[in-house]
Amino acid sequence: MTAWLLLAPSLLFLAAFTYWPVIGVTLRSFTQQRYGQQASWGFDNFRRLAADAHFGHVLTNSVLYAVGTIIPSLALALGFAMALRRPGRLATVLRTVLVMPQLIPLVAAAALFVFVFLPGEGLLDHYLAYFGRHATNWLGSPDLALWAIIAITIWKNTGYYMLFFLAGLAGIPDELIEAARVDGAHGWRRFVDVILPLLGPTFGFVTVIAMVNTLIQIDHIIVMTGGGPSDRTNMILYYIYQQAEQNQDTGLAAAATVLCVGGLLLLSVLSLRALERGIHYES
Numbered sequence: 001m002t003a004w005l006l007l008a009p010s011l012l013f014l015a016a017f018t019y020w021p022v023i024g025v026t027l028r029s030f031t032q033q034r035y036g037q038q039a040s041w042g043f044d045n046f047r048r049l050a051a052d053a054h055f056g057h058v059l060t061n062s063v064l065y066a067v068g069t070i071i072p073s074l075a076l077a078l079g080f081a082m083a084l085r086r087p088g089r090l091a092t093v094l095r096t097v098l099v100m101p102q103l104i105p106l107v108a109a110a111a112l113f114v115f116v117f118l119p120g121e122g123l124l125d126h127y128l129a130y131f132g133r134h135a136t137n138w139l140g141s142p143d144l145a146l147w148a149i150i151a152i153t154i155w156k157n158t159g160y161y162m163l164f165f166l167a168g169l170a171g172i173p174d175e176l177i178e179a180a181r182v183d184g185a186h187g188w189r190r191f192v193d194v195i196l197p198l199l200g201p202t203f204g205f206v207t208v209i210a211m212v213n214t215l216i217q218i219d220h221i222i223v224m225t226g227g228g229p230s231d232r233t234n235m236i237l238y239y240i241y242q243q244a245e246q247n248q249d250t251g252l253a254a255a256a257t258v259l260c261v262g263g264l265l266l267l268s269v270l271s272l273r274a275l276e277r278g279i280h281y282e283s
Contacts, residue, residue, distance in 0.1 A: 029254035045255035055256065057231055058239045061146065065235060066214040068150040069157070073210060074203075076158045081165035082191070095166075098159040106156065110220035113152045114139070117224075142232045145225055149233050152220055157213060161206050168202030169195070204272045211267055215260065236260050 032044040049055055080098055084091040101109065116123045120135030128136075138148045172195060180190045218237045221227060227234035227242075236256065244253035 025254045025257050028250060029258045031254075032251055045251040046259075048252055049255045049259070052252075054231070055239060058234050058236055061232065061234055062214070062236045064146065065150060065153075066211065068147070069153045069214055070207070070210045073154050073157045073161055074206060076154070077161035077206075078165050078199075080158070080162045081169055082195075084162075085166060085169045095162075098162055100159070101156050102160045104156075106217060106219040107223055109152065109156055110223035113148075113220070114224055117148055139225055140229055142230045145229055145233050149221060149224065152224075153214075153217065156220075157210070161210065164202055164206045164209075165199070168199045172198045207271045208268045211264060211271070215264060 029045055030041055030043070032040050032042060080094075084095055084098075104112075117138040119125060119137045119140070122138075124138065125133075125135050136144065138144050176194055176198075177190055180194050185193065215235075215237060218235055221233050221235060221238060225233045227238050237260075240253045240256050240260070243249045243256065
C-alpha cells in the first residue's frame with residue numbers, strides 16, 4: 001500500500017496527460033459525426049484518409065524526410081564519436097562545438113537558416129557565387145526545399161546523437177579492442193567486428209529517438225516553408241494540425257494520428273529487435 005501511495009501522483013498525471021488522451025484520440029478516430037446528425041461508429045475516417053491523395057503525398061514526404069535525415073545523422077554522429085572518443089583538450093572543444101546546435105531552439109535555428117538560404121543575398125549563395133553559381137531559391141523551389149529542410153535537421157540533431165554514441169563507446173571494454181589488435185585485426189576490421197556489434201543497443205535506442213524526432217520536429221518547417229512550395233515539405237504532424245485546426249475535421253486528424261503512432265510503434269519495436277541482437281560484455 002505504501003508503494004502505491006507513493007506512485008499515486010505519478011500515475012495520476014500519466015493517466016490524465018498520457019493514457020486518457022491516447023484513448024480519446026483512438027475513440028475519436030472511429031467516430032464519424034456530421035453537422036446536425038448523431039455520431040456513428042465505424043471506419044469511415046480511415047476510408048476517407050486512404051482516399052485522400054493529399055495524405056499520400058504527405059506520407060511520401062515524411063518517408064523521404066525520415067530516410068534523408070536519420071541515415072546521415074546517425075552516420076555522422078557515429079563518425080564524430082569515433083574520432084572524439086579519446087579524452088583531450090581538442091576533443092573537448094570539438095565536442096562542445098558539435099553539441100552547440102542542440103542548445104539553439106529549433107524555431108531560432110529555422111529563423112537563422114531563412115537568412116542563410118535567401119536567394120542571392122544569403123550566406124550560402126554568397127559563397128557559392130565564388131564558384132560561378134547564380135542565385136538559387138532554396139526554399140521556394142519544389143525540387144530543393146525538402147533537401148534544405150533535411151540539411152538543417154541533420155545539422156541540428158547530429159551532435160545530440162553523438163552524445164549517445166560516445167556513451168556507448170565508453171561502455172566497450174578496451175581489452176576486447178586490444179585483443180583484436182593483437183590478433184592482427186586492422187582498424188576497419190576492429191570497427192566492423194568488435195565495435196559495431198557492441199553498439200547494437202545504442203543503435204537501437206538512438207534509431208527510435210531519431211524516428212520520433214522526424215515525426216514531432218516541424219517547428220522549422222512552419223517557420224521556413226509552411227509546408228510549401230506545392231506541399232513538398234508538408235509532413236504528417238503538420239497535416240494533422242491542418243485537418244484538426246484549419247479544416248475542423250477532428251475525425252480525419254485522429255485517424256491520421258492513430259496510423260502515424262501505430263506505424264512509429266511498429267518501426268520502433270522492429271528496430272529494437274533487429275539492432276539489440278548481439279553479445280553484451282561487462283568490463
